[in-house]
Each structure stands twice: as C-alpha cells, then as structure tokens.
Amino acid sequence: xxPLRERKEDIPVLVExxxxxxxxxxxxxLRGINRATLERLMAYTWPGNIRELQNVIERSVIVCETExxxxxxxxxxxxxxxxxxxxxxxxxxxxxxxxxAIEAALADAQGRVSGPSGAAARLGVPPSTLDSxxxxxxxxxxxxQVGNRTPRMSKW
Numbered sequence: 001x002x003p004l005r006e007r008k009e010d011i012p013v014l015v016e017x018x019x020x021x022x023x024x025x026x027x028x029x030l031r032g033i034n035r036a037t038l039e040r041l042m043a044y045t046w047p048g049n050i051r052e053l054q055n056v057i058e059r060s061v062i063v064c065e066t067e068x069x070x071x072x073x074x075x076x077x078x079x080x081x082x083x084x085x086x087x088x089x090x091x092x093x094x095x096x097x098x099x100x101a102i103e104a105a106l107a108d109a110q111g112r113v114s115g116p117s118g119a120a121a122r123l124g125v126p127p128s129t130l131d132s133x134x135x136x137x138x139x140x141x142x143x144x145q146v147g148n149r150t151p152r153m154s155k156w
Contacts (some may be wrong), residue, residue: 003124004046004053011042019069020056031067039111044076047121048114056116077118102130111141 004010017035023030046052060071093101105119112118113134114127123130134141 004049007040011053012038014053014058015041018054019061022058022061026061028064029067030061030064030069032069034068034070037070038040040076041071041074047124047126048116052116095137098133099139101139102133102139106134107141108140113141 004014015038019030041053041056048055054073056071059075060069063072066072084140101123102119105122106113109117109119109122113130114120118127120127120130125133133139
C-alpha cells in the first residue's frame, strides 16, 4: 500500500474516522473540523504515515475544548531546515559528520527520537533507522545536564 502522502484523498475520511473514534472514547461531542486544520492535515507529508495521523488526531481530541476540531499547527510544522541533511544525504555522510548531525538533531529534539518534533523527523529518516544509527555511533539520546539539573522534557 502506498504511503499516506501519496493518498491525500484518504486523509479526510481517516480524519473523520479517528475523530469519531477518539471523541467517543473521550466522551466529547465534536461537531465539525476547522477548514484550515483539514487543509493543513492534507498538506502535511506524514513521515510517520497513518500511525502519526492517528496519534495527532488522538492528542488533538484530548486537548480540544470546543465542538470544532482543530490541530495545533506546531505539531505539524517540523519542516526540515536546509542546514540539516535529508535521508539521502544523511546516509551518504562520512561517519563523523553523520554522528554530529544526529547529535544536533537529538539536542534540538531534547532527546526525543520519534514523533512530529523528534530527531528522526528533523533528519527525514524513519525512527527505526535513527535508533540503529544511534546505537552504531554509541550516542547518548538523553539531554545533556545543565548545572545540577536536567532540562525538563515535555510530555508530548
């Protein structure tokens, strides 16, 4: 089956299904979808495929406080910076440069590998690939301690 980014026409149907599923589970009555939200969801590339869409919808239903469904734009806005390598270039980098790129992405993502704001999304690689490379390079995923304390990581 082709990835979700190649099946844009499936997104509205999947969004409606997931909203109904998670709204019922959360005991919420959502009556509509914000038009800008639907357009944003259809424009997104979904590197995590349907599983990522499902997680974004579930989180959004949980935090939604109105009857009109919306998705926080920051959950989808992790566009790759041109300074960061993409999957093609990351896999072709010499080991020391690859390690530095991974460490920088992990630092930016506060140690998170997967998810919309994780290091894998920032680098444009699947989380499983990044995990393998982290193990191969023996990289510590945890944020570096500042003074006597470790910076707080958000739940999401």
